[in-house]
Amino acid sequence: MGEKKGRFGIHGGQYIPETLMNAVIELEKAYERFREDPDFQRELSALLNEYAGRPSRLYFAEKMTEDLGGARIYLKREDLNHTGAHKINNVLGQALLAKKMGKTRLIAETGAGQHGVATATAAALMGMECVVFMGEEDTKRQALNVYRMRLLGAEVIPVKTGTATLKDAVSEAMREWTRRIEDTHYCLGSVMGPHPFPTIVRDFQAVISSEIKAQMLKKEGRLPDAVLACVGGGSNAIGSFYHFIGDKEVRLIGCEAAGRGVDTPETAATIATGREGIFHGMKSYFCQDEYGQIAPVYSISAGLDYPGIGPEHAYLYDTGRAEYVAVTDEEAVEAFEYLARTEGIIPAIESAHAVAYARVLAPKFTKEQTIVVTLSGRGDKDCAAIARYRGEKDIHE
Amino acid sequence: MSKIRSAFQKGKAFIPFITCGDPDLPTTEKCITEMVKAGADLIELGIPFSDPTAEGPVIQAANMRALAGGVTTDKIFQMVKRLRETIRIPLVFMTYANVVFSYGAEAFLQKCRETGIDGMILPDLPFEEKEEFLPLCHETGVDLISLVAPTSEGRIAMIAKEAEGFLYLVSSLGVTGVRGEITTDLGSIVKIVRQNTDIPCAIGFGISTPDQARRMAALSDGAIVGSAIIRIIEEYKAEAPEKVGAYVKSMKDALTAPSLP
Numbered sequence: 001m002g003e004k005k006g007r008f009g010i011h012g013g014q015y016i017p018e019t020l021m022n023a024v025i026e027l028e029k030a031y032e033r034f035r036e037d038p039d040f041q042r043e044l045s046a047l048l049n050e051y052a053g054r055p056s057r058l059y060f061a062e063k064m065t066e067d068l069g070g071a072r073i074y075l076k077r078e079d080l081n082h083t084g085a086h087k088i089n090n091v092l093g094q095a096l097l098a099k100k101m102g103k104t105r106l107i108a109e110t111g112a113g114q115h116g117v118a119t120a121t122a123a124a125l126m127g128m129e130c131v132v133f134m135g136e137e138d139t140k141r142q143a144l145n146v147y148r149m150r151l152l153g154a155e156v157i158p159v160k161t162g163t164a165t166l167k168d169a170v171s172e173a174m175r176e177w178t179r180r181i182e183d184t185h186y187c188l189g190s191v192m193g194p195h196p197f198p199t200i201v202r203d204f205q206a207v208i209s210s211e212i213k214a215q216m217l218k219k220e221g222r223l224p225d226a227v228l229a230c231v232g233g234g235s236n237a238i239g240s241f242y243h244f245i246g247d248k249e250v251r252l253i254g255c256e257a258a259g260r261g262v263d264t265p266e267t268a269a270t271i272a273t274g275r276e277g278i279f280h281g282m283k284s285y286f287c288q289d290e291y292g293q294i295a296p297v298y299s300i301s302a303g304l305d306y307p308g309i310g311p312e313h314a315y316l317y318d319t320g321r322a323e324y325v326a327v328t329d330e331e332a333v334e335a336f337e338y339l340a341r342t343e344g345i346i347p348a349i350e351s352a353h354a355v356a357y358a359r360v361l362a363p364k365f366t367k368e369q370t371i372v373v374t375l376s377g378r379g380d381k382d383c384a385a386i387a388r389y390r391g392e393k394d395i396h397e
Numbered sequence: 398m399s400k401i402r403s404a405f406q407k408g409k410a411f412i413p414f415i416t417c418g419d420p421d422l423p424t425t426e427k428c429i430t431e432m433v434k435a436g437a438d439l440i441e442l443g444i445p446f447s448d449p450t451a452e453g454p455v456i457q458a459a460n461m462r463a464l465a466g467g468v469t470t471d472k473i474f475q476m477v478k479r480l481r482e483t484i485r486i487p488l489v490f491m492t493y494a495n496v497v498f499s500y501g502a503e504a505f506l507q508k509c510r511e512t513g514i515d516g517m518i519l520p521d522l523p524f525e526e527k528e529e530f531l532p533l534c535h536e537t538g539v540d541l542i543s544l545v546a547p548t549s550e551g552r553i554a555m556i557a558k559e560a561e562g563f564l565y566l567v568s569s570l571g572v573t574g575v576r577g578e579i580t581t582d583l584g585s586i587v588k589i590v591r592q593n594t595d596i597p598c599a600i601g602f603g604i605s606t607p608d609q610a611r612r613m614a615a616l617s618d619g620a621i622v623g624s625a626i627i628r629i630i631e632e633y634k635a636e637a638p639e640k641v642g643a644y645v646k647s648m649k650d651a652l653t654a655p656s657l658p
Binding site: 013014015016017018019020021022023161162167168171174175178179180181275276277278279280281286288290291292293294 | 446447448450451453454457461464469470471493494495496497498499500520521522523524525526529543544545546547548549550551552556567570571572
């Protein structure tokens with residue numbers, strides 16, 4: 001199957017309306033041209049380094065390592081990027097690409113709001129118009145990010161259809177793109193959707209694993225034994241994994257959102273509970289019923305609350321190259337609190353899913369082994385929701 | 398010759414769309430019977446999908462109502478089987494790739510053949526991905542209907558050359574739904590289509606009035622109407638079949654009116 005473009009094994013493809021075909025073909029051509037263009041790469045590097053604050057730190061979590069008594073744990077601090085998450089890596093790349101393509105308007109979907117904030121930020125910086133689609137449910141869960149986007153000059157459109165969460169925001173952004181293609185680039189936030197998005201987003205996020213590799217070699221003189229990252233669509237995970245795919249001795253572990261548990265309907269763990277399907281432009285694994293109706297998934301984390309997974313993850317799972325584990329709301333919340341108290345770092349609730357699995361895995365490793373956990377974002381946005389989860393009232397966002 | 402072509406043999410074709418199971422299957426069944434009586438030449442049967450990304454608000458809501466009412470692909474096949482005892486005109490499914498894929502494409506298309514479905518329209522299956530189902534469509538004799546959009550520049554000939562059944566020309570950018578006016582230069586798209594295929598070409602998206610239908614059909618071989626019908630069903634529910642019949646008749650009459658301005 002490898003001969004078909006935009007495929008990862010049987011996954012991927014371009015399952016989109018004819019109306020969008022020329023737009024994705026135009027995007028693919030532009031990307032092919034600019035990815036090799038030294039000027040483009042120079043401009044992007046300057047933005048990533050000077051504006052977004054790259055490279056991000058690889059921090060040795062000494063307290064956590066001591067406490068868990070096993071592997072040496074390193075935290076890849078994507079939470080320290082400008083706008084507070086890994087999303088900015090992809091957005092700066094896509095916004096620059098869109099600008100070179102002559103587009104003047106960016107549209108985006110957002111779950112937790114981090115991708116929306118990053119897109120609104122890039123649009124403000126580059127003088128572009130910006131419209132962000134966000135599930136109405138998520139606008140409530142992430143009210144602070146809604147305000148940030150508006151402050152940055154973006155229009156935020158609450159999506160009321162379906163489950164009013166991330167999947168509906170993606171659907172609505174796709175609908176908007178079919179309405180208005182000429183001046184508009186759809187700045188997709190994860191390694192999903194139709195080709196070439198999974199490849200473009202991966203390439204822009206691959207800076208994470210490229211840095212981890214160099215930083216680990218410098219600090220430890222060898223590669224990590226495992227790399228952990230949370231997975232919704234899977235952009236920070238693929239970014240963290242990508243440059244290690246060829247290094248078979250490095251275990252790659254994606255942490256999905258189990259919600260209230262993989263044996264309940266209130267879960268968003270696609271690998272654990274989904275099956276092969278075609279949705280949102282791609283063939284991949286999706287949570288769905290026997291007739292192919294997409295499941296109304298659930299997670300405490302708005303950013304992982306998505307019924308599918310990027311096609312390259314589906315392929316890494318099929319081939320056994322990466323492992324995927326499911327982490328419940330409760331485990332993630334405990335990890336959120338744990339990291340705050342142990343290391344003085346408040347992670348995004350999304351990233352807390354990876355921290356949670358590190359707590360399980362580290363004690364099983366020897367003290368000579370190392371684990372890298374990608375902290376995809378910071379947790380300020382989640383404080384009010386976690387406080388509510390813990391039964392505290394009247395926390396202002 | 399594909400059976401679908403017979404729908405275009407009696408002048409300009411009128412092609413209504415209905416979301417199956419909205420608000421329930423008995424109502425859908427009655428609406429279809431009324432559409433046939435009123436002169437529909439071919440009917441598009443929508444199998445509802447949880448996330449219909451090509452639909453505007455009206456048909457999205459119909460999909461949600463139908464699913465909430467408990468309709469399933471199997472129940473729709475049973476309805477088609479019953480309808481086929483009395484209805485001869487071509488019937489095509491309009492749904493999303495995952496509905497077919499998840500059912501098992503082979504089983505789905507076998508059921509289409511057994512129950513008498515003549516074609517299927519999958520708005521999220523572009524030319525580049527049609528191999529997903531095309532071999533099985535050929536085996537079962539179900540036409541895979543291709544779509545051409547206002548943004549298909551440079552792709553129209555390629556799509557038209559391999560089109561089967563009829564070619565679905567999307568009138569305007571965006572999703573399904575009623576529009577005040579349609580501004581796309583459809584004439585020049587149809588011209589390229591004609592140069593590359595002799596299968597019929599029907600225009601859909603945004604058509605609601607007899608006048609719009611007449612103008613669209615004048616440019617092509619027929620007009621497709623969805624949202625306007627769904628609105629009638631939404632308003633009249635169980636009482637809708639008669640109203641739908643009257644509406645279809647007014648549209649079909651407009652297409653068969655002898656003189657065009």
